[in-house]
Amino acid sequence: MLFRQLFSVNELPIDADQFNILRNNNTLSYVPPCFKESLMRILFSATVLIVIVSFICNRKKTIAGLKTGLRMFLNLLPPFITVLIGVALVLSLLPKEVISALIGEKSGFLGYIIAALIGSIALIPGFVAYPLSAVLLKNGVTYPVIAVFITTLMMVGIVTIPLEKKYFGWKVALTRNLLSFFGALIIGSLMALLWSLI
């Protein structure tokens, strides 16, 4: 129930045109549609309303839930800020054109491979990966490439293979990661095919 409400708040058409308008402005300011002020206000009021309803239903549970949320938020904050610093530095060092040549629209299949490799090696929590992807989109990276990046980030973990091995053994761990790597490329390719159709 809670999330259905949250989802409906976020139900926004993000279409290519909107991004193009933003891109053509030639500024670095990226404003995802969900941050538009009025929608921010709706999301904010919805959250407040949900908290009040939850509080009336069960005070203890609500406080426990808010504490969980706060703890997760505080744990996320340092790595989140670090990644934003990293992104800001990379964006200053590499002009938009370079990023877009590497993993942008004209990079072709090479862009997918680069995104898949970065996603496989990097150990970025999802809470950070999505904001990062939003910034990349603004800088000319396409949705299918983002899909490859996100999928490998989630399903392939080269750094965590030693841990995975402890549970399943080398063969299983390596095979699962390898299959997931190619799976991500397939997801990206299908995404590219379907994105413009829908």
Next chain:
Amino acid sequence: MKKYFLKNRTDLIIILLFTVFAILSIFTNFEFGLKTISNFKISFLDMIAFIPLIFVLIGLFDVWVPRSVIQKHIGQGSGIKGIFWVILLAMLQAGPLYGAFPVALMLWKKGSSIRNIFIYLGAFSTMKIPMLSFEIGFLGWKFTLLRTILTLPVFIIIAVTMEKIFKNTFTVHEVHNE
């Protein structure tokens, strides 16, 4: 508090260094620094207003949706119904992929099939509800739905393949925390 600083040592040092760098850049009018600050400020301000709200909702979701109810159904039926419950269980979890391995061990002990264990890992990594809410917020409905719909069959196929390859040798080992 001390634990928090220790745990996030590296990140906090980087943040501190960046702050020093930012202050120096402003005083010396260092162009590269100023550009970086403005890049940082834009993305930070955009996101910092939005993220706490999501965490409030995730926290409440965590207390109101009992996982034990779903866990009861795991192990029952290994057909479509089993797949359904495994995916539902995975969607209600939170955390990184390596947090899913201990759950996989639990599933294995409870008599889950090899296929369902890998379906669990696939769903866990790509379809967790807290993550999906983030994804929708930052990348939109269209992207999130399309990615989820495309990912679902892919990880089911991977699970079936894994079961075929490792039918006779598969096991999940007890791992003790060192």
